[in-house]
Amino acid sequence: MTGGPSAGGGDPAAPANAAVSAPAALPAPLECGLKGLCPRCGAATLFAGAVRFSPTCGACGLRIGDFNVGDGPAAFLTLIWGAIVTALAIWLELSVGPPWWVHALVWVPVTAAGVVYSLRVAKGWLLAAEFRNAAREGKITP
Numbered sequence: 001m002t003g004g005p006s007a008g009g010g011d012p013a014a015p016a017n018a019a020v021s022a023p024a025a026l027p028a029p030l031e032c033g034l035k036g037l038c039p040r041c042g043a044a045t046l047f048a049g050a051v052r053f054s055p056t057c058g059a060c061g062l063r064i065g066d067f068n069v070g071d072g073p074a075a076f077l078t079l080i081w082g083a084i085v086t087a088l089a090i091w092l093e094l095s096v097g098p099p100w101w102v103h104a105l106v107w108v109p110v111t112a113a114g115v116v117y118s119l120r121v122a123k124g125w126l127l128a129a130e131f132r133n134a135a136r137e138g139k140i141t142p
């Protein structure tokens, strides 16, 4: 709750999404992803849904919705989980040879749970890295 958007004006005051704590006090970016922690205050307020960010941190007011991690994690994790699940399914088929429905019963929930959890970790990690490095969209100023 430190004010509106960082709209210039030459005021050296920190914008609402700036790191206000000492760097040592910030949670590690990977920890933010693993536990869903706010990258500024460390409260477990990063996610409002399974993979949806909260609009703001309920503890410190960080505007989490202002960050944009894009679709990179989803595309990357689809490839990684696709490869892992396919390799495990081939291994199961060749070593045990179960009926087809065993594959459906095992791999559908494993894939869904793996994608959701790894997406949370990757998105939280990326958002915390953006916060730490003060990453913003590029702007052309005349």
Ligand SMILES: [Zn+2]
Pocket (backbone or CB within 6 Å): 038, 039, 040, 041, 042, 043, 045, 057, 058, 059, 060, 061, 062
């Ligand atoms: Zn916070």
